[in-house]
Amino acid sequence: MTMHVELASGVMFQDLGEEAILLDMDQGYYYGLDAVGTRFWQLLTDGHTMDAAVAELLELFDVDEVTLRSDLDVLLAELQATGLATVA
Amino acid sequence: MGRAPIYSAAPPARYSFAQLAECVSEDANLLQSHTAEYQTDLAATSERLRIIAAEFAPDLTHAVGMDFLAHACAHAELQPLIVSAHGFLEYLVYGKQTNLKERDRTLLSRAAAMLIEPPMQAELCRTLAPPGLRVYEFCTGVDGRIFRPAMESERNGWRRALRLPADATVMLSSRGWGPTYKHDQVLAAFAQALPNLPTPPYLLFHQLNRSVRAQEITADFERVQAQTQARGLAEHVRWLPAVPPVSMAMFYNLADIVVSYRIPDTFPSTVLEALSCARPVIVPQLATFRASVIEEHCTRVKPGDVNALAASMVDLARRPPAAEVLAAGRAAVLKKYDVPVVIEKLAEIYAAAIQG
Numbered sequence: 001m002t003m004h005v006e007l008a009s010g011v012m013f014q015d016l017g018e019e020a021i022l023l024d025m026d027q028g029y030y031y032g033l034d035a036v037g038t039r040f041w042q043l044l045t046d047g048h049t050m051d052a053a054v055a056e057l058l059e060l061f062d063v064d065e066v067t068l069r070s071d072l073d074v075l076l077a078e079l080q081a082t083g084l085a086t087v088a
Numbered sequence: 089m090g091r092a093p094i095y096s097a098a099p100p101a102r103y104s105f106a107q108l109a110e111c112v113s114e115d116a117n118l119l120q121s122h123t124a125e126y127q128t129d130l131a132a133t134s135e136r137l138r139i140i141a142a143e144f145a146p147d148l149t150h151a152v153g154m155d156f157l158a159h160a161c162a163h164a165e166l167q168p169l170i171v172s173a174h175g176f177l178e179y180l181v182y183g184k185q186t187n188l189k190e191r192d193r194t195l196l197s198r199a200a201a202m203l204i205e206p207p208m209q210a211e212l213c214r215t216l217a218p219p220g221l222r223v224y225e226f227c228t229g230v231d232g233r234i235f236r237p238a239m240e241s242e243r244n245g246w247r248r249a250l251r252l253p254a255d256a257t258v259m260l261s262s263r264g265w266g267p268t269y270k271h272d273q274v275l276a277a278f279a280q281a282l283p284n285l286p287t288p289p290y291l292l293f294h295q296l297n298r299s300v301r302a303q304e305i306t307a308d309f310e311r312v313q314a315q316t317q318a319r320g321l322a323e324h325v326r327w328l329p330a331v332p333p334v335s336m337a338m339f340y341n342l343a344d345i346v347v348s349y350r351i352p353d354t355f356p357s358t359v360l361e362a363l364s365c366a367r368p369v370i371v372p373q374l375a376t377f378r379a380s381v382i383e384e385h386c387t388r389v390k391p392g393d394v395n396a397l398a399a400s401m402v403d404l405a406r407r408p409p410a411a412e413v414l415a416a417g418r419a420a421v422l423k424k425y426d427v428p429v430v431i432e433k434l435a436e437i438y439a440a441a442i443q444g
Binding site: 007009010011012013014016017021023025028030 | 233234245246249250251328329331332334335337338
C-alpha cells in the first residue's frame with residue numbers, strides 16, 4: 001500500500017538519534033516517538049510503502065508481523081487524531 | 089542485521105508543554121536558617137534521609153544545589169557527600185561578600201567534594217573552601233548529538249512550522265523569565281536594531297511556563313509583552329510555548345542569533361547548547377565567564393548597554409561569523425562538556441570521593 005505521510009502545518013519534527021519528538025506549536029503539546037516509531041516515521045516520510053516499512057522494521061526489531069502492524073496502525077491513527085500528521 | 093532487538097509498541101506517551109517541576113522543599117528554602125521552623129523541617133527531613141540511606145546504602149550522596157535538601161543531607165551525615173554549587177555562590181562574584189557565608193561553609197565542611205561550573209569560580213572556591221574539601225570545575229554538560237548544527241532542510245522546516253520566512257533574520261532570547269533575564273533590554277535593543285537588520289526581522293521569546301506562580305516572574309513576562317505592544321513590535325515578536333529542554337536544539341538552530349542576556353549569571357547551559365549548535369551567541373560581559381569557552385566564543389556586550397547590544401545584533405546579522413568560527417565554538421564546547429567527557433569526569437570524582 002502506498003502511503004503519503006507528512007507533518008501537519010505548525011508541527012516541528014526533531015530527530016534525536018534513536019528517538020524523535022513532534023512539537024505541535026499551534027496546539028501546544030509535544031509527542032515523543034520511541035525507536036520503533038522514529039524509524040517507521042523516517043521510512044514513511046522517505047517514501048516507503050507500508051509493506052516496505054513493515055519489512056524493514058521486522059528486520060530491525062524482534063517482533064512478529066501481526067503485533068507490529070497492529071502497533072503501527074495505532075500509531076498512525078493517533079498521529080492523525082492528534083493532528084500531528086496527515087496520511088493520504 | 090538486527091540493530092536493536094528490543095521492541096516496544098511504537099506509540100509512546102504524549103506530554104504537555106507545562107513542565108511538572110515541583111520543589112518539595114520550596115517553602116523550607118525560603119525560611120531563614122535560624123528560625124525554629126527551619127530547624128524543625130531540617131531535623132525531620134534529615135531523619136527521613138537517614139532512613140532512605142539505611143535502606144539503599146548508597147556509595148555516596150550527590151546534592152545538586154546548595155539548598156535545603158543539601159543541608160539536610162549534611163545534617164543527616166550522609167557520607168561521602170558531594171555538593172554542586174549551581175549558582176548558589178554567585179554572591180562571591182557579584183555581591184559584597186568576599187568569603188563564604190557561614191551557612192554555606194557549614195555545608196561544605198561536611199562535604200567531600202564540591203562541583204562548580206565557572207572556571208574562575210572554581211579557582212576562587214579553592215582558596216576559600218574549608219580544609220580537605222576537593223573543589224572541581226564541573227558542568228553538567230551538553231549532548232553534542234542532540235545539540236548539533238541542523239541541516240538547511242531541517243532549519244527551513246522548523247521556520248515553516250513557526251510561519252517564519254525562510255530568509256528572515258531571527259533572534260532568539262532564549263532564557264526564562266524574571267527581572268535578571270533582561271528580556272526588556274533585549275527587546276529595546278531589537279527595536280533599535282530593527283531598521284538596520286538585513287531581512288524581515290523576528291525576535292522569539294518563550295511563553296511563561298504555566299507552572300510558574302511567582303509574582304515577580306509573571307510581572308516581568310507581562311511587562312515585556314506590554315512593551316512589545318507599546319513599541320509596535322507585535323508583528324516582529326513571536327511567543328513560543330515553554331518547550332521541553334531537549335527540543336531547544338530546534339530553536340537555537342532556526343535562529344540566526346541567540347541572545348542570553350541574564351545579569352548576573354553563572355554559567356548558563358543555554359549558551360553552551362547554542363554554541364554546540366554552532367550558532368552565534370550574544371552574552372553580557374560577566375566575571376563568571378572569564379577564562380571560559382563562553383568568553384572565548386561568544387560576542388560579549390557590556391551589561392546593561394542597550395546601544396551596544398543593538399549594535400552587536402546588527403553586526404552579527406549583517407556579517408555572520410564564518411562556518412569555521414562557529415565550528416570552532418562547537419568543538420571547544422564538546423571537547424570539555426560533551427556528555428561522554430562529563431560522565432568520565434564525574435565517575436572519577438565519585439571514585440575519588442568513595443576512596444576518601
